[in-house]
Amino acid sequence: MENKKDTIRNIFNIVTALIFIEFVLGGLGHILGLPIRKGLFAVGIVFSVYMIFRERIRVERKFLIPIIVVCIYIAYGSVIGLINGNSLGDIFSDVNSFLGILYILLLIAYIKGRSENINKLLNIFVNCATIVSIITIILFVVSRIYLPNNLEIIVAYNNLNTKLQYGLISGLVLSNNYARVYLYNGIFMQLAVAIMFIKLFNKEKNIFGIVKLAILLIGIYVSNTRGFWLGTVGVVVLSFAYYLWRVKKYRLTIKNVLISIIPLILVAVIIPKTIVAVSPEQNLPDSAGSIKDRIESIGDFENDESNKVRAIQLRFLVDKIKEKPVLGWGFGSHIYEYPQYMKENGLQGVNSSSFELYYVELVFKTGIIGVLIFFGYLIYNFVKLMLILFKKGLRERDEQMLVGWTIGTMSILASSITNPYIAGLSVFFVLVMEVYLIQLYD
Numbered sequence: 001m002e003n004k005k006d007t008i009r010n011i012f013n014i015v016t017a018l019i020f021i022e023f024v025l026g027g028l029g030h031i032l033g034l035p036i037r038k039g040l041f042a043v044g045i046v047f048s049v050y051m052i053f054r055e056r057i058r059v060e061r062k063f064l065i066p067i068i069v070v071c072i073y074i075a076y077g078s079v080i081g082l083i084n085g086n087s088l089g090d091i092f093s094d095v096n097s098f099l100g101i102l103y104i105l106l107l108i109a110y111i112k113g114r115s116e117n118i119n120k121l122l123n124i125f126v127n128c129a130t131i132v133s134i135i136t137i138i139l140f141v142v143s144r145i146y147l148p149n150n151l152e153i154i155v156a157y158n159n160l161n162t163k164l165q166y167g168l169i170s171g172l173v174l175s176n177n178y179a180r181v182y183l184y185n186g187i188f189m190q191l192a193v194a195i196m197f198i199k200l201f202n203k204e205k206n207i208f209g210i211v212k213l214a215i216l217l218i219g220i221y222v223s224n225t226r227g228f229w230l231g232t233v234g235v236v237v238l239s240f241a242y243y244l245w246r247v248k249k250y251r252l253t254i255k256n257v258l259i260s261i262i263p264l265i266l267v268a269v270i271i272p273k274t275i276v277a278v279s280p281e282q283n284l285p286d287s288a289g290s291i292k293d294r295i296e297s298i299g300d301f302e303n304d305e306s307n308k309v310r311a312i313q314l315r316f317l318v319d320k321i322k323e324k325p326v327l328g329w330g331f332g333s334h335i336y337e338y339p340q341y342m343k344e345n346g347l348q349g350v351n352s353s354s355f356e357l358y359y360v361e362l363v364f365k366t367g368i369i370g371v372l373i374f375f376g377y378l379i380y381n382f383v384k385l386m387l388i389l390f391k392k393g394l395r396e397r398d399e400q401m402l403v404g405w406t407i408g409t410m411s412i413l414a415s416s417i418t419n420p421y422i423a424g425l426s427v428f429f430v431l432v433m434e435v436y437l438i439q440l441y442d
Helices: 002-025 036-054 061-083 088-111 115-146 152-164 184-199 207-222 226-246 255-273 291-299 305-323 337-344 358-391 396-415 425-441
Strands: 168-173 178-183
Touching (some): 002 036, 002 115, 002 184, 036 425, 115 152, 115 168, 115 178, 115 396, 152 168, 178 184, 184 226, 207 226, 207 255, 358 396, 396 425
């Protein structure tokens, strides 16, 4: 009977590992049109409940509270949506990502309060994010073979994504000498950088860790994604703030981190020097000429199309919020005038229900009351986190795992201001894991 129990536990551990691996490597979460991520979600939750009952794992009330809070938020947004006549299909589409709160059951069954299991989970995310970074670097290097003389590589990238539906966005940047290589799951590179920064502050010599961090930083750099850049800057600032806070208590070292940053500095110096002057005869479209221009374009709402789209979104969303600021329009709401406006003005096609300004979208759909429920609970947990770090004496390893994941979570939340990263089961798990760790260490 014991062997049978161990076999089932091993199968559960493998399934759990596959779920976490798919999070980072699975792109948008489907294969050949099949919703593989949603299928794994259903299997994982059912399997978790089975393991909790089978192994009589104690589920403390503090782990159930996040589920209750999110369920209240889901119920509120759904009821408001039904009152406003929104379709059930659209309502479920909006609710889908919030159901990810049930991943807490998976964590309870898998981790069972053991630090070594948390460390295994963190290692899975770091290793898979490193693979994503390597893919980004390879796509970038291949683009350099073709650009600026042959633009067919951009067409090839776009055709590849059309077939795979993986979440790849590519285009010309930096005087048309480079391809922007954006992967939807590239956001996990920020999380992995945060985890590795904190890990490498210890006194151990970790060559593989240094290599991984260097690859992750280079991958973020060559992705030419401003959100990733800004998020990673936040990771670096917060990580060094933690270092300065704990340097004496834990006798931390910084040598490993500085060594790992050297390859990034070298790449940042070398890449601009490979820009080839584009002759007028080539008749290529204009593009930003430097990293500095790329960063400065963050505030350009006239010429930068991405910013222009967000500005238009903000205008439409704010107009709708003004009509129902307290209750909102409910899950499943649409702004049908928005895609019509975009089409009439020759801008990119859009969905009338999903927006890049995700936080503003949540205000539009659930109003002030909904925002207070959801984000109020997140703020409450942040306060609890501060009390844990300043008042409770965690072991160094436990504290570093908590801090590493927290910094990564904060960077993803910051990047999500202008992109709907958390509007999906994979990235929403980052929030679930954060809440779980705070309850665990409280």
